[in-house]
Amino acid sequence: MASDVVMFPGQGSQRLGMGEEVFDAYPRLCDRADEIVGYSLRELCLKDPHGLLNETSYTQQAIYFVSCLMYLAYAEEYGDEPVRCVTGHSLGLYPALFAAGVFDLFEGLEIVSKRGALMQEARDGAMVAVLGPQANDIDEHLVQLEFFDVDVANYNRWDQVVLSAAKPRLDELVPRLEEIGHRCVWLPVSGAFHSRHMEPARREFARFLREREFAPPTKTVVSTTSGRTLGAQHLLEEMVFQLVKPVRWWQTVTYLARTGHKTFEEIGPGRVLTKLSAEILGDESSPQAEPRK
CATH class of the missing domain: 3.30.70.250 (Malonyl-CoA ACP transacylase, ACP-binding)
Incomplete structure (x- = not known):
């Protein structure tokens, strides 16, 4: 059964073996993605032979791509119409924007690759x-x-x-x-993400994005930094300033529930957002969630 809110996880949800259920279904998409990033995403996710899966620049590419493939499989099974709203935790914004038709799979991968590289460079x-x-x-x-x-x-x-x-x-x-x-x-990270210390990355990311044109979202996209619905005029602002603003997951889930959204589905590796959201909404049987970054 499809849900009216689809949630996409961020960095920290990566795990060895992720994407195993979808790679074989989309071989052409995988081949094109490998050309863009310059290595095999399938090999990274399933075998991680060089120990790179937890390196920010690789992690973000892998989570984005696997989440998007899982969304395509979900849409094929349930149809796209039942999904009223999409949202994402930090990096999860990008598969959410893909699901809303803001950019195609490969432009999103290029954007996420730049984002991950800039965040990887943030040290100290x-x-x-x-x-x-x-x-x-x-x-x-x-x-x-x-x-x-x-x-x-x-x-x-x-x-x-x-x-x-x-x-x-x-x-x-x-x-x-x-x-x-x-x-x-x-937390096992190399930088002070979502803080004032990401300002140099924010400026460079803005320069990278400013010449791009994005399509208006075809679904409701809810920002987890501002809680507002993102229209076409706010997309660039959201992507850029998200690097230096906090992720307000608790407030976002509460807002969505208060405004009539009843069913939440996490698409992507892991179930951390599912656990967090159930706990926020009062499901006491949910297991303890892991810290998110």
């Missing part, structure tokens, strides 16, 4: 997940502790947020957060 930053019932008060705690140069990168759930900053500042902050009862988990 770090990210920490803050877990527990006090996580909802993190903004207030950052002010009280006078860490004004630390940004909230993700509001994943009321008890799970992610902080992004220069590594030395987080080294100072984490013990102080733990002293007041927070549980902190370092």
Whole structure:
């Protein structure tokens, strides 16, 4: 049964073996994608012989492509019409825009390749997940502790947020957060994503995108940075500023439910968004979700 909201996951959902169920169904698309990226996406996802699957530039290409193929398979099975709305967690914006007809599969892959390369270049930053019932008060705690140069990168759930900053500042902050009862988990990333530290990448990405023309979305696309519906006039702004703004997943899912969306389907590797969204909407039987970045 098709759902009226389709959700696409972001970086962190990659796993060895992802895409196994769809690669054989779309051999021509796979061949063309391999020409664009210069290597075998199928081999990366299924075997990862060179240990690159968790490298940001490769990760983003792989997750985008697998998510798009899985969406094509989903649309073939259920038809495109039942999907009223698409949204995505960070990188997940791009398969969402593909599903909404904003660009084709291969232009999206080119854009994601540039995005991933720029994010891969961002160094000296770090990210920490803050877990527990006090996580909802993190903004207030950052002010009280006078860490004004630390940004909230993700509001994943009321008890799970992610902080992004220069590594030395987080080294100072984490013990102080733990002293007041927070549980902190370092994330395996090389940069301070979704923070002011991504400003150089944002500027370069804007230069890369500004000459491109995008089609108006054929479905409702909901931004997870602003919560608003993205029209054609806001697409470039969303793609560019998403790099320096937080992902507001908790607020977005709550908004969608409040505005009448009842069924949510995650398309892409893993089920982390499914778990997060069920927990946000009150399904207590859901397993504990992993921190997202």
